[in-house]
Amino acid sequence: MAGRKRWSTEEILDAAAELLRTSDADSFSVRKLAAALGTDSSSLYRHFRSKTELLRAAADRILLAAMDGYRPEGDWKQRITSLALHVREAFGRQPQLAAVWGRHASSGTGSRLVMEEMLQALRASGLSDEEIPARYHRIAVLVAALIASEAGLGTVTPGEYEQGMELFRVAVLGADPERFPALAHFARDIRPLGVDRRAAFEEILAAQLAHIEAAISPSQPTGPGVSANDGELERSAHHRCSEGRRRPLPT
Amino acid sequence: MAGRKRWSTEEILDAAAELLRTSDADSFSVRKLAAALGTDSSSLYRHFRSKTELLRAAADRILLAAMDGYRPEGDWKQRITSLALHVREAFGRQPQLAAVWGRHASSGTGSRLVMEEMLQALRASGLSDEEIPARYHRIAVLVAALIASEAGLGTVTPGEYEQGMELFRVAVLGADPERFPALAHFARDIRPLGVDRRAAFEEILAAQLAHIEAAISPSQPTGPGVSANDGELERSAHHRCSEGRRRPLPT
DNA sequence: ACCTGAACACCGTTCAAGT
DNA sequence: ACCTGAACACCGTTCAAGT
Numbered sequence: 001m002a003g004r005k006r007w008s009t010e011e012i013l014d015a016a017a018e019l020l021r022t023s024d025a026d027s028f029s030v031r032k033l034a035a036a037l038g039t040d041s042s043s044l045y046r047h048f049r050s051k052t053e054l055l056r057a058a059a060d061r062i063l064l065a066a067m068d069g070y071r072p073e074g075d076w077k078q079r080i081t082s083l084a085l086h087v088r089e090a091f092g093r094q095p096q097l098a099a100v101w102g103r104h105a106s107s108g109t110g111s112r113l114v115m116e117e118m119l120q121a122l123r124a125s126g127l128s129d130e131e132i133p134a135r136y137h138r139i140a141v142l143v144a145a146l147i148a149s150e151a152g153l154g155t156v157t158p159g160e161y162e163q164g165m166e167l168f169r170v171a172v173l174g175a176d177p178e179r180f181p182a183l184a185h186f187a188r189d190i191r192p193l194g195v196d197r198r199a200a201f202e203e204i205l206a207a208q209l210a211h212i213e214a215a216i217s218p219s220q221p222t223g224p225g226v227s228a229n230d231g232e233l234e235r236s237a238h239h240r241c242s243e244g245r246r247r248p249l250p251t
Numbered sequence: 252m253a254g255r256k257r258w259s260t261e262e263i264l265d266a267a268a269e270l271l272r273t274s275d276a277d278s279f280s281v282r283k284l285a286a287a288l289g290t291d292s293s294s295l296y297r298h299f300r301s302k303t304e305l306l307r308a309a310a311d312r313i314l315l316a317a318m319d320g321y322r323p324e325g326d327w328k329q330r331i332t333s334l335a336l337h338v339r340e341a342f343g344r345q346p347q348l349a350a351v352w353g354r355h356a357s358s359g360t361g362s363r364l365v366m367e368e369m370l371q372a373l374r375a376s377g378l379s380d381e382e383i384p385a386r387y388h389r390i391a392v393l394v395a396a397l398i399a400s401e402a403g404l405g406t407v408t409p410g411e412y413e414q415g416m417e418l419f420r421v422a423v424l425g426a427d428p429e430r431f432p433a434l435a436h437f438a439r440d441i442r443p444l445g446v447d448r449r450a451a452f453e454e455i456l457a458a459q460l461a462h463i464e465a466a467i468s469p470s471q472p473t474g475p476g477v478s479a480n481d482g483e484l485e486r487s488a489h490h491r492c493s494e495g496r497r498r499p500l501p502t
Numbered sequence: 503a504c505c506t507g508a509a510c511a512c513c514g515t516t517c518a519a520g521t
Numbered sequence: 522a523c524c525t526g527a528a529c530a531c532c533g534t535t536c537a538a539g540t
């Protein structure tokens with residue numbers, strides 16, 4: 001290609017998403033992305049300060065696309081379930097971005113759309129405004145964990161996967177009945193973690209939502225806007241815990 | 252050092268665990284492990300076919316150590332909760348191994364001990380033998396996802412963390428009230444995913460266990476002569492358990 | 503028989519030098 | 522002003538050559 005084109009940030013992110021979708025294993029790299037764009041990796045560092053920042057932005061674009069096909073329907077539990085499944089499916093095609101999302105979260109428009117819809121659904125649940133932030137946190141933690149871990153399974157190479165399955169079979173089917181009686185007893189019916197993930201996702205989330213529903217005080221189910229913020233959640237205590245580095249992240 | 256020592260597989264794994272525990276960021280590598288052992292990275296490929304296989308084995312050792320400080324107590328739900336918390340805490344000191352565990356599972360004695368205890372606890376729940384494998388699968392998926400994702404948060408570098416926190420603040424506090432009314436409304440009380448993880452872990456797991464309990468058919472809760480051995484694990488010593496050294500991940 | 507130096511084919515990131 | 526070739530400091534893995 002003779003033409004020297006200057007790529008926009010959006011074009012770079014789209015190319016990144018495309019490369020992530022089609023790269024067979026976990027073989028995404030800044031250099032390969034640059035090569036796919038016909039330029040040098042150093043050029044990309046004008047748009048992004050690091051690979052992480054690039055991937056964060058790409059993950060947010062995935063959320064944006066996921067919300068594009070989402071329409072709120074049904075009661076609050078159905079809305080949250082449908083929302084979560086949309087996000088799950090969107091990341092299913094780019095598992096590596098799901099991993100980044102779980103580790104670093106994202107913070108663009110896509111992320112905000114997801115947060116907004118989940119909060120609106122919770123507001124329709126009958127929970128008081130004081131209860132919602134904590135419940136929101138639990139649901140977000142659960143959904144992000146399930147999606148990211150499921151996606152993690154999608155990043156193992158075929159060779160590693162087969163090797164792991166063989167180890168699993170040996171560990172379960174070969175368990176000594178003297179030492180592992182229950183394991184030996186159930187050996188034939190124990191399934192590896194990667195199986196049946198969608199059903200597991202829905203069931204686990206449903207259990208969490210049912211748990212929340214059971215705690216809703218029997219007042220009117222859908223109150224309109226209540227007063228602004230009298231929330232007196234203790235916000236600071238948790239932020240500093242022992243080890244001075246390694247910190248968690250936002251949604 | 253003049254002395255050329257031949258390292259055993261166990262010594263290598265212990266050194267790997269130590270290096271993972273003390274490596275500031277996610278800077279573990281085969282080469283660094285070899286350097287720590289005073290040898291060349293190529294030597295390690297006599298013991299392990301790949302880095303993944305090495306990490307898998309190291310993860311299993313972590314599970315083994317976690318089970319060392321575990322003692323079954325209380326009803327089936329308490330047993331599963333305590334077991335899960337033990338595993339969580341063990342991996343909290345080696346977050347990168349938790350990530351490997353979530354992706355590749357593990358299949359040695361440590362893994363078997365965990366599976367065995369969880370199955371024994373489920374057998375004490377009153378669930379029928381036919382129901383147990385599916386319930387086991389759900390619990391395993393949930394616990395692995397929560398632990399792996401929490402650990403993933405522990406592998407971000409301080410710089411990335413701070414950058415992510417800033418993005419989160421902007422995304423939440425800077426949300427346009429016209430477009431994101433609920434988000435703007437709750438902005439001050441929405442907390443990042445990495446906060447309050449232990450409480451979230453316990454709550455989410457408790458919801459799942461309650462969900463299972465509600466499905467137990469009303470027969471006798473703990474059949475006395477049900478299985479050959481309801482034997483508790485025959486191990487002793489509370490060794491190092493938890494409190495002594497570093498804290499696990501975020502709280 | 504055992505080990506290892508050197509190499510291969512990669513990384514993310516930086517920056518001086520080019521246009 | 523913008524871009525990029527070349528370099529830096531790393532990776533995981535292999536294998537011919539040494540002892």
